[in-house]
Amino acid sequence: MPTHKLLLLPGDGIGPEVMAEVKRLIAWMNDHGLGRFDYEEGLVGGAAYDAHGVAVTDDTMAKAQAADAVIFGAVGGPKWDKVPYDVRPEAGLLRLRKELKLFANLRPAICYPALAESSSLKREVVDGLDIVIVRELTGGVYFGEPKTITDLGNGQKRAVDTQVYDTYEIERIARVAFELARKRRNKVTSMEKRNVMKTGVLWNEVMTVLHKREFSDVQLEHVLADAGGMQLVRWPKQFDVIVTDNLFGDMLSDVAAMLTGSLGMLPSASLGEVDPKTKKRRALYEPVHGSAPDIAGKGVANPIAMLASFGMALRYSFDLGRDADLIDEAIANVLATGYRTADIASPGATVVGTREMGEAVIREMKRLAAA
Ligand SMILES: NC(=O)c1ccc[n+]([C@@H]2O[C@H](COP(=O)([O-])OP(=O)(O)OC[C@H]3O[C@@H](n4cnc5c(N)ncnc54)[C@H](O)[C@@H]3O)[C@@H](O)[C@H]2O)c1
Numbered sequence: 001m002p003t004h005k006l007l008l009l010p011g012d013g014i015g016p017e018v019m020a021e022v023k024r025l026i027a028w029m030n031d032h033g034l035g036r037f038d039y040e041e042g043l044v045g046g047a048a049y050d051a052h053g054v055a056v057t058d059d060t061m062a063k064a065q066a067a068d069a070v071i072f073g074a075v076g077g078p079k080w081d082k083v084p085y086d087v088r089p090e091a092g093l094l095r096l097r098k099e100l101k102l103f104a105n106l107r108p109a110i111c112y113p114a115l116a117e118s119s120s121l122k123r124e125v126v127d128g129l130d131i132v133i134v135r136e137l138t139g140g141v142y143f144g145e146p147k148t149i150t151d152l153g154n155g156q157k158r159a160v161d162t163q164v165y166d167t168y169e170i171e172r173i174a175r176v177a178f179e180l181a182r183k184r185r186n187k188v189t190s191m192e193k194r195n196v197m198k199t200g201v202l203w204n205e206v207m208t209v210l211h212k213r214e215f216s217d218v219q220l221e222h223v224l225a226d227a228g229g230m231q232l233v234r235w236p237k238q239f240d241v242i243v244t245d246n247l248f249g250d251m252l253s254d255v256a257a258m259l260t261g262s263l264g265m266l267p268s269a270s271l272g273e274v275d276p277k278t279k280k281r282r283a284l285y286e287p288v289h290g291s292a293p294d295i296a297g298k299g300v301a302n303p304i305a306m307l308a309s310f311g312m313a314l315r316y317s318f319d320l321g322r323d324a325d326l327i328d329e330a331i332a333n334v335l336a337t338g339y340r341t342a343d344i345a346s347p348g349a350t351v352v353g354t355r356e357m358g359e360a361v362i363r364e365m366k367r368l369a370a371a
Contacts, residue, residue: 013291015073135249
């Protein structure tokens with residue numbers, strides 16, 4: 001059994017609290033032969049700023065480059081609101097994304113039956129929902145040049161952002177989506193605006209060509225991004241994997257997130273290129289939520305997004321899909337028995353803290369593994 005090298009970066013606020021549950025899970029998996037994980041820990045965000053005056057050190061970056069996967073908590077908080085811009089806590093995460101060249105952001109939207117009532121949509125629309133949005137993360141209008149505000153001298157200014165995509169950028173994100181679909185329900189929906197944007201025309205063309213050439217076994221459909229947004233709230237279960245650009249992905253993944261209830265439930269993965277020598281893919285796994293300063297230090301944060309993010313690492317970095325399924329199933333069962341952290345509490349539920357929820361998930365994994 002290979003040893004997987006992890007770098008854990010708990011960060012700030014509730015980051016260390018939810019990461020403690022991942023450490024408990026790793027220890028249990030190591031003890032029970034479900035994997036062999038070695039990990040180092042590092043500082044990131046405000047914690048790194050307090051210790052070293054930067055949001056992430058070169059030494060931590062080198063460890064991130066050497067790790068098989070980075071498991072990230074959350075950064076930020078009011079304590080660091082006034083620190084210089086380039087060393088603000090978020091700069092640590094941005095540097096990791098940039099230097100690890102993480103171009104694909106995977107955001108699953110899963111609605112556990114036990115939580116269907118906490119969605120703003122009707123139960124039948126979201127109950128059992130399980131889709132993934134694959135968002136291009138390093139290109140498009142957020143990064144394209146020119147990006148300027150020009151004073152036109154007549155009391156007017158002109159702001160320009162540039163949406164730009166090259167073939168290779170579209171092809172590599174398409175490949176991630178098709179490969180992912182093959183491990184799921186085998187369907188990819190590509191969303192762009194080819195009716196009004198040249199990047200949409202190219203996006204559509206590259207998706208179609210790659211599909212024909214390498215992935216004709218996967219079902220591909222093209223939907224205009226605005227219509228896609230509508231369908232996402234009308235009948236989200238029609239989708240499996242949605243692939244889209246940076247801007248549309250930013251919005252559509254937040255819409256999809258809210259189908260499922262609480263921020264404390266949402267994991268994510270950011271993937272880079274496969275190294276041709278090692279055949280390993282650079283990857284960072286993190287919950288979607290932030291450092292939640294309002295509840296930090298109280299032991300009440302929901303650890304499920306963090307645990308499920310580790311589950312994504314098992315699935316996408318280590319090909320341990322069965323163990324990832326075990327985590328997901330354990331989470332669903334624990335919720336079904338009425339265990340809730342405060343953010344997802346409902347009348348009649350047993351409200352527990354971070355640690356009790358982490359322990360309950362591991363206990364259930366143990367039961368499922370023995371069954
Ligand atoms: N990737 C990241 O590290 C990241 C992402 C978003 C925000 N942030 C930072 O986090 C700080 C707080 O930002 P925010 O308040 O806008 O967003 P947030 O996600 O931290 O919190 C939003 C709300 O959701 C609740 N919440 C979030 N995660 C929870 C969990 N696991 N369990 C229970 N409740 C949870 C919080 O208590 C809060 O009420 C800011 O400094 C922000 O910049 C960091």
